[in-house]
Amino acid sequence: xxxxxxSNDVRRLRFENGQITQQQLxxxxxxxxxxxxxxxxxxxxxxxxxxxxxxxxxxxxxxEVFRYDE
Amino acid sequence: MSKFQKSAWFNxxxxxxxxLFALLCFYWAAGRIEEGFNYINVILFLLMLCFIVPVVYIxxxxxxxxxxxxxxxxxxxxxxxxxxLWSLLIVLYLTCFVPFVAFGGGNIIKVVYLPVIFIFTxxxxxLIKSIAIIVQCTLEEKNG
Numbered sequence: 001x002x003x004x005x006x007s008n009d010v011r012r013l014r015f016e017n018g019q020i021t022q023q024q025l026x027x028x029x030x031x032x033x034x035x036x037x038x039x040x041x042x043x044x045x046x047x048x049x050x051x052x053x054x055x056x057x058x059x060x061x062x063x064e065v066f067r068y069d070e
Numbered sequence: 071m072s073k074f075q076k077s078a079w080f081n082x083x084x085x086x087x088x089x090l091f092a093l094l095c096f097y098w099a100a101g102r103i104e105e106g107f108n109y110i111n112v113i114l115f116l117l118m119l120c121f122i123v124p125v126v127y128i129x130x131x132x133x134x135x136x137x138x139x140x141x142x143x144x145x146x147x148x149x150x151x152x153x154x155l156w157s158l159l160i161v162l163y164l165t166c167f168v169p170f171v172a173f174g175g176g177n178i179i180k181v182v183y184l185p186v187i188f189i190f191t192x193x194x195x196x197l198i199k200s201i202a203i204i205v206q207c208t209l210e211e212k213n214g
Contacts, residue, residue, distance in 0.1 A: 031140040
């Protein structure tokens, strides 16, 4: 339980999907740019609905975007 | 800076100026209050009401505005709210028990201090909430 971490590939997927900006992704999933920044930096673990919305935006399964590291 | 941070800064500025103004007005008025029922007391009561009602209205407006915040901002807001409530309890405890320790249980406190305690505790809670939001956002930006 001590060293759990949720890592993600949001930044990489943004660049692979037409280099969309943080603001554009934020608008598409309905959050602020600061939230996308926090998610990319690993400072904030999004809720399941938001995680699914982000994965759906990139057209990939959720486990391709977020990984649970123990 | 996001709307969330801007609203926290606005809240902080508004409440700082408001609390200073309220305490100054009260300090000025308290010196003119006579004992017992008096028309000055009634006027003062109405003036305080004129101050408190807009403050409550603005806080209420902000609550409905907060519905537009996203999930991360709501989480920061909840954390700040619980922090401010704990601070409120500590401030109330200190306000009530420090005079008790300093002056002893058999002493008498002037009634004029009761509204001051009310204004002070409510504004302290709001100020601490704003500061907690600003600090959390700043720390996130630094770490990001």
